[in-house]
Amino acid sequence: MSIRTLRIGLIPGDGIGKEVIPAGRRILEALPASLGLKFDFVHLKAGFEAFEQTGTALPDATVDVLRNECQGALFGAVSSPTHAVKGYSSPIVALRKRLDLYANVRPVKTVVTAARPIDMVIVRENTEDLYVKQETTRDTPDGKVAEAIKRISEKASFRIAAMAGDIALRRQKIRESSPSIHSKPLVTITHKSNVLSQTDGLFRTASKNALADPKYSPVSVEEQIVDSMVYKLFRQPEAYDVIVAPNLYGDILSDGAAALVGSLGLVPSANVGEGFAIGEPCHGSAPDIQGKNIANPIATLRSAALMLEFLDEPEAAAKIYAAVDANLEEGKLLSPDLGGKATTDEVVEDILRRL
Numbered sequence: 464m465s466i467r468t469l470r471i472g473l474i475p476g477d478g479i480g481k482e483v484i485p486a487g488r489r490i491l492e493a494l495p496a497s498l499g500l501k502f503d504f505v506h507l508k509a510g511f512e513a514f515e516q517t518g519t520a521l522p523d524a525t526v527d528v529l530r531n532e533c534q535g536a537l538f539g540a541v542s543s544p545t546h547a548v549k550g551y552s553s554p555i556v557a558l559r560k561r562l563d564l565y566a567n568v569r570p571v572k573t574v575v576t577a578a579r580p581i582d583m584v585i586v587r588e589n590t591e592d593l594y595v596k597q598e599t600t601r602d603t604p605d606g607k608v609a610e611a612i613k614r615i616s617e618k619a620s621f622r623i624a625a626m627a628g629d630i631a632l633r634r635q636k637i638r639e640s641s642p643s644i645h646s647k648p649l650v651t652i653t654h655k656s657n658v659l660s661q662t663d664g665l666f667r668t669a670s671k672n673a674l675a676d677p678k679y680s681p682v683s684v685e686e687q688i689v690d691s692m693v694y695k696l697f698r699q700p701e702a703y704d705v706i707v708a709p710n711l712y713g714d715i716l717s718d719g720a721a722a723l724v725g726s727l728g729l730v731p732s733a734n735v736g737e738g739f740a741i742g743e744p745c746h747g748s749a750p751d752i753q754g755k756n757i758a759n760p761i762a763t764l765r766s767a768a769l770m771l772e773f774l775d776e777p778e779a780a781a782k783i784y785a786a787v788d789a790n791l792e793e794g795k796l797l798s799p800d801l802g803g804k805a806t807t808d809e810v811v812e813d814i815l816r817r818l
């Protein structure tokens with residue numbers, strides 16, 4: 464049997480990132496040898512602590528090692544301050560742009576046996592929109608005025624919608640052999656083009672054009688203005704299959720959707736580019752619970768699996784998903800965010816046993 468070795472960057476970052484990334488490493492190391500996968504890990508710096516130590520939140524060495532040596536990475540979370548700090552800029556936002564990880568894929572799912580099952584994927588554009596972070600402040604006779612550029616390009620909008628179409632088709636294929644709440648593939652394009660007719664208008668048109676490709680003919684395409692999208696998402700979450708959105712709306716929708724499945728600590732993401740993927744839990748550095756060994760590691764374990772899916776290792780990913788689902792379905796060893804009493808380590812141990 465041939466062995467594939469994947470070199471994976473580990474970037475814990477700050478706060479609970481330091482507690483959940485070791486869990487991600489352990490799950491990868493525990494995958495059965497029969498899968499023919501080996502991992503070679505490299506520890507990399509990014510985050511507010513790195514900024515305080517080195518003067519930069521995203522050292523060039525981190526980007527270079529990821530770009531030149533790694534096939535994938537696991538990113539924990541960073542503690543970005545809510546006020547401007549001279550010289551600091553969010554490293555994860557920068558990393559997505561520097562590696563052109565143009566898609567942020569966020570599956571939000573309950574276990575199959577849930578009373579009200581939800582199974583959706585939010586596909587978020589990951590390189591532009593207000594996250595280009597081009598902000599200025601000027602003094603006017605009426606006081607300060609701050610402005611930010613919202614950049615939407617046809618190219619980025621087209622490719623993210625195509626990614627959403629591809630994911631909808633792939634999900635439909637998987638459904639042929641496993642039970643699902645959805646009977647046919649659906650992509651919902653989310654925007655606010657009734658107000659932002661140029662920027663979100665371009666996102667809407669480019670997305671529709673991408674999804675008009677005949678290869679997506681099995682996929683139903685609908686659109687939803689983002690504010691009513693939130694309403695409908697909360698009223699009828701089971702109706703949604705794949706949602707495609709510009710960067711900021713996708714960020715907000717996915718945290719909202721996390722509430723529907725019980726906790727931010729459950730929801731994974733993958734930052735995906737050509738041949739490269741970074742698994743990253745959707746949550747932040749959670750300073751309110753850091754250092755207590757109570758962070759839910761599942762978002763990170765699922766992010767490791769999602770990374771493997773995008774690195775063409777679906778079988779390995781499926782093993783992780785199954786072990787996590789078994790832990791959740793039994794419900795005996797749950798972290799406090801899910802109403803349990805288990806520590807991070809106890810949840811990880813239970814999932815490793817099931818692997």
Ligand SMILES: NC(=O)C1=CN([C@@H]2O[C@H](COP(=O)(O)OP(=O)(O)OC[C@H]3O[C@@H](n4cnc5c(N)ncnc54)[C@H](O)[C@@H]3O)[C@@H](O)[C@H]2O)C=CC1
Nearest residue numbers: 540541542543555727728746747748749751752758759800
């Ligand atoms: N990708 C990233 O690195 C992100 C970083 N952040 C940063 O994180 C810091 C804190 O931001 P918040 O707004 O508090 O959002 P947060 O996502 O860190 O926390 C929100 C709430 O969810 C809980 N929570 C999050 N993850 C959890 C887990 N795994 N297990 C159990 N409970 C969990 C927290 O305890 C908190 O009550 C900020 O500095 C922010 O900039 C926020 C979002 C993403």
Ligand SMILES: O=C(O)CCCC(=O)C(=O)O
Nearest residue numbers: 541543553554555714745
């Ligand atoms: O806090 C930061 O540095 C980045 C926050 C961005 C974010 O929430 C996401 O993209 O998931």
